Amino acid sequence: MQKLLVLFFTLATLQGNGQKGYVLFNKASFERGDSILLNFQLPEEKLPGRKYITAYMMVENMTTSRKWKFRYPILEGKSQASLFISDGIPEGKYAVTFLFSKTFFSFYGAAENLSVNELDYSIITPGNTAISNKVRVSDDGKFSLRGILFEDSCTFEFSAPNNQAKNNLKISQVKTPLDSSFVIDTGYTQIITVGKVAAVNEKDLVYKPDVGWISEQTTLPDVEVTGIRKRMIEKFQDRYSSGSFRQMTPYTFDGLEDNLIAQSINVFEFLKGRVPRLRVTMEGGSYRLSFGTVLNISNGPRPPDATLYLDERKVGSTGELMISPDEIAMIKIYPPTAQFNDGFNGGGANGAIAIYTRRAGFGKEEMGVVSIKVFGYTPTSTIWK
Numbered sequence: 088m089q090k091l092l093v094l095f096f097t098l099a100t101l102q103g104n105g106q107k108g109y110v111l112f113n114k115a116s117f118e119r120g121d122s123i124l125l126n127f128q129l130p131e132e133k134l135p136g137r138k139y140i141t142a143y144m145m146v147e148n149m150t151t152s153r154k155w156k157f158r159y160p161i162l163e164g165k166s167q168a169s170l171f172i173s174d175g176i177p178e179g180k181y182a183v184t185f186l187f188s189k190t191f192f193s194f195y196g197a198a199e200n201l202s203v204n205e206l207d208y209s210i211i212t213p214g215n216t217a218i219s220n221k222v223r224v225s226d227d228g229k230f231s232l233r234g235i236l237f238e239d240s241c242t243f244e245f246s247a248p249n250n251q252a253k254n255n256l257k258i259s260q261v262k263t264p265l266d267s268s269f270v271i272d273t274g275y276t277q278i279i280t281v282g283k284v285a286a287v288n289e290k291d292l293v294y295k296p297d298v299g300w301i302s303e304q305t306t307l308p309d310v311e312v313t314g315i316r317k318r319m320i321e322k323f324q325d326r327y328s329s330g331s332f333r334q335m336t337p338y339t340f341d342g343l344e345d346n347l348i349a350q351s352i353n354v355f356e357f358l359k360g361r362v363p364r365l366r367v368t369m370e371g372g373s374y375r376l377s378f379g380t381v382l383n384i385s386n387g388p389r390p391p392d393a394t395l396y397l398d399e400r401k402v403g404s405t406g407e408l409m410i411s412p413d414e415i416a417m418i419k420i421y422p423p424t425a426q427f428n429d430g431f432n433g434g435g436a437n438g439a440i441a442i443y444t445r446r447a448g449f450g451k452e453e454m455g456v457v458s459i460k461v462f463g464y465t466p467t468s469t470i471w472k
Contacts, residue, residue, distance in 0.1 A: 109275045110142075110185050115287070116280045119178075122171045123279070123471070129164040129187065138163050139191045139234060141464075146471070147296045149180045149278075154297070157465040160236050161187070168465070173472040178282025182296045185275045192263065192463055194232040194243065198224050199257040201247055206230060211242040211326065221248070229260070238466040242325075246456045258457045319343040322458065323416055323443070331427060332399050332441055338362050338420035342412075342445070349413040354442060355405065357412065362420050365438075366390065374405040378423050378438040393438040408442055417443040 113124035127142055144157045159168050198206055201224060209219040224230045232243075247256050276296060278287045320341040324333070340361070342348040351357035355374040359367045368375045377390040395402045402408065421427035421439040 109187070110277065112277060112279065115278070117172055118282060119172050119174050119176055122169050125159075125168045125170070127159065127161055127164075127166040127168075129161060131164065137189050139236075141188045141190055141192075142166065143186045143188065145184045145186070145296060145298065147182045147184070148177065149182055149291065149294055151177070151179075152297070155471065157469070159467075160191070160464050162236075167467070169468045171468070171470045172281060173470050175472050176281055178284055179280070180284060180287065180291060181279050181281060182294050183277045183279055184296045184298060185277075186298060191233075192235050192237075194235065194461065195260070195262040196230060196245075196258050197228040197260040198230060198245070198247075199228060199259060201228065201256060203248055205248055207246045207248050208232070209244045210235070210237070211244065212237065213239060213241075217326075235463075237463045239464075240460060240462045243459045243461060244456050245459070256457055258459065261459065263461055320417060322456070323446070327398075327443060327446065328419075329399065332396075332419070334421070334427060336419050336421055338422075340418040340420075342415040342417055348415050348418070351412045353412060354408055354410070354415060354418065358418070358420075358440075362422070364422065365393075365420065376405065376440055391437040393440050394436075396439065396441040398443055399441065410442075410444065414444050415442060416445045419443075 109127065109129050111126040111128060113122075117123060125144075129140075140161045142159045142161050144159065146155045146157075147153070157168075157170070159166055204224050204226070205221050206224055207219065207221055209217045211217045222230050222232060245256070245258050276294075278291050278294070280287065318341075320339070320343055323343060324339075338361075340348060340357075348354070348357050355367050355376070358365060358376070364378050366375070366377045366379050368377075376393045376395065378393060379390045395405065395408060397408060397410075419441045421441070423436065423438045427439050
């Protein structure tokens with residue numbers, strides 16, 4: 088039985104308006120600011136032996152021929168989607184064409200320099216949720232992951248089990264057959280209007296959209312693959328930094344691939360002299376971290392303490408940061424001039440220090456990970472712009 092791995096693809100409950108066809112619209116005339124609600128209903132005879140297929144939707148301005156493309160999954164003949172019409176969409180008549188293909192998302196590739204017949208892999212969503220498993224690799228290195236459903240994009244990470252070929256693993260011959268194996272199995276066109284325009288007439292109903300374009304251009308990037316060998320600290324930042332903490336800072340210190348932090352007495356001694364105007368002092372047996380207007384201030388009011396975070400959780404004292412230096416994966420420093428604001432705890436105006444601890448999968452032994460970013464289906468609720 089065919090299985091489908093669904094990664095956070097939310098389906099809405101929509102109502103059709105009595106139209107006949109494979110896709111029901113909530114109405115045929117829209118204004119900017121409205122949402123087009125789509126209800127896909129394919130009859131069983133259009134699904135011979137295929138429970139999961141792909142719907143391509145092309146929207147073409149019938150006056151200017153400007154086009155947009157979207158891509159949706161169809162599960163057992165049904166699916167729903169919502170498309171918000173932004174203010175940037177011109178008033179006019181639009182031909183909305185649906186083409187259905189029997190292909191569904193799969194990932195094919197070949198592993199090189201692998202001494203065993205399996206790979207460890209993780210699929211990481213934009214929300215940093217990871218699903219991990221193993222995949223069988225044939226004697227010639229080829230492997231496949233089939234029936235995967237995700238919206239927007241995901242990152243696929245591959246590594247050799249038990250560190251086999253840990254620094255030499257390569258993933259090649261990557262294919263994701265959606266647009267790349269595009270076959271039109273059936274089609275359907277609906278004419279809609281946006282804004283105050285003349286009603287749809289008989290001439291409009293025989294309009295011939297440029298369906299050949301649908302496999303060439305897209306609003307959501309076509310399923311494409313970019314092989315990336317990121318540094319471990321970059322992958323750690325992608326996975327574990329969120330909200331305002333994703334803000335770039337020139338003062339990011341790497342504890343994954345650099346031994347300087349691990350070789351320090353503690354994090355405070357490590358930071359001394361490494362960031363302009365950051366004051367690391369000892370008062371009453373406790374460390375204090377603050378940013379001064381000059382490097383050394385002997386008189387005048389004491390500068391306010393910087394806000395401290397451990398794994399993006401605000402802490403009340405430097406004592407909570409007295410962890411073993413070899414457990415630190417990353418340190419990010421935000422001077423007051425960075426205008427950092429955590430957006431939740433109300434901290435950061437006087438500067439901030441964020442310390443991240445190591446996580447599973449980010450030890451130095453994991454250097455053989457290959458990351459590949461893949462674009463999937465249009466989000467169920469998205470903006471037409």
